[in-house]
Amino acid sequence: MKGRGILAVALALSLSACVTAPAQQASTVPAPAAKPAEPPATMQWLYGSGEAGALGIQAYHAMRDFVLVQALAKRSGQSVVLAEGSTLQAPQFRTCRPDEPLAVILDVDETALLNLGYEYDEAKGRAYDAGIWDRWEKTGAGAVAPVPGAVTALRAIRQAGVTVVFNSNRQAANAAATAAAIEGAGLGPAKHGETLFLKGDVAPGSEKDPRRALVANRYCVVAMAGDQLGDFSDLFNARDLAIPARRAAATGGTFARLWGNGWFLLPNPVYGPGVRGSFDDVFPADKRWSDPAGEK
């Protein structure tokens, strides 16, 4: 079935842009874009569809079952955090000590929490803005929802004696508000420096590997969850990694075996490094097709 909503959205966006363009040209203060008729297709799907909700449940079911088996076995398995010195071509993992406590590490935004309030505000017709996002971190705790499946899975994981650690690029300065958002959604506890690590903790910058390394020294990390490959390793965010090579790396070799078996992915087509690419990046050159009946 191929009925579409995309073109309707594109048309709505097009019309609103055409209408507002003259006003923007006539003034030095950019007018806010008119509210489009509908949210973008990516948000319709992620926040509105039963399909995306089901994907959340499916991922958290798999993570819960995987972690419970690890916890019951109490065996000396391997950490799922890449060991120092790893490369995409040669990933390495350390073996856990037999008596090490177990933990899972997961991202927050669009992994554990759906940022409904923020995305609603952005979908009305503005671009991403770091200042607005900062105010969202500070004041948005009441306008989030848990990703479907997350609350019951994290509860079961904690009941099995496994510590749940969040690793987010929200600002360390907003730790209290972020903990309140997590706990208010039923996903807590989240204690800054113990079970919640944020941008600015351990090292400056948005790299998550230093925080992962700290947690991996304290625990045997049996599972990780995220909506972006950088939630698993910063190697996937290398600047010189082309889009097709990034996809090939994530879906080949050792990493292919990890999806659903220690690494658990949540869907997010709304933002992030997975939402970019030219025609040549996205569509392989040997998979092109044109309508044999030609242009109308």
Add this chain to the structure above:
Amino acid sequence: MKGRGILAVALALSLSACVTAPAQQASTVPAPAAKPAEPPATMQWLYGSGEAGALGIQAYHAMRDFVLVQALAKRSGQSVVLAEGSTLQAPQFRTCRPDEPLAVILDVDETALLNLGYEYDEAKGRAYDAGIWDRWEKTGAGAVAPVPGAVTALRAIRQAGVTVVFNSNRQAANAAATAAAIEGAGLGPAKHGETLFLKGDVAPGSEKDPRRALVANRYCVVAMAGDQLGDFSDLFNARDLAIPARRAAATGGTFARLWGNGWFLLPNPVYGPGVRGSFDDVFPADKRWSDPAGEK
């Protein structure tokens, strides 16, 4: 991390619409839209990202493991196809007979196959067109790719003695070309009327329940996979089912338990019933937020 590609795409679409509008007004033959600078965000993510590739592998790992356990147990479990008389509020499943052969049912497009050639052609700047899609079914076999994870999972499922049945809304008249696309991608065999059911088979129309019922009479169906809720039950496509109610139904009660445990979802934000909805459909009324600093 909140860097975005959506607005760039929206801007590109907006500009192309503004540029082509006068030409469309001046002629009775609509000019083809200019090729946008990039594919839509939904396609960048689904066809280009490592994240979406990983979700495919994760879903197929879960399906394979679930089916292999069922096949090894050789026990009299329950069919995962809804029994006649089911409703969303009261789903029912029949118990399989002990000696019944096992099968899985899966959709084709964006579940087993990625329609790269067709989507490339559409992304260049046109709307969905049923005639073009029909020609794609007939001639596109060389420009598809398997969903990551599908080839190895289906091979393992067949090796365990479980029959793989495809249930697609491609046209029955194009059965040979669709079987060639499936088999060319390494996902076969697919034999029309036995392991491949298409629109027009069993009953007219795009409802998949009549075809599912036929397969469920021949086999104990231990798993289903699809990218849309209609790949699991036509009840999710009821015309009077509002978007929030559809998401609530799919993620609550009996259905919540099935995701990853008999029902397996593949991501697809590019098209379908999951890609629609107004602001009120997509964003719950109690999860709204506005920047406290106000509009700039």
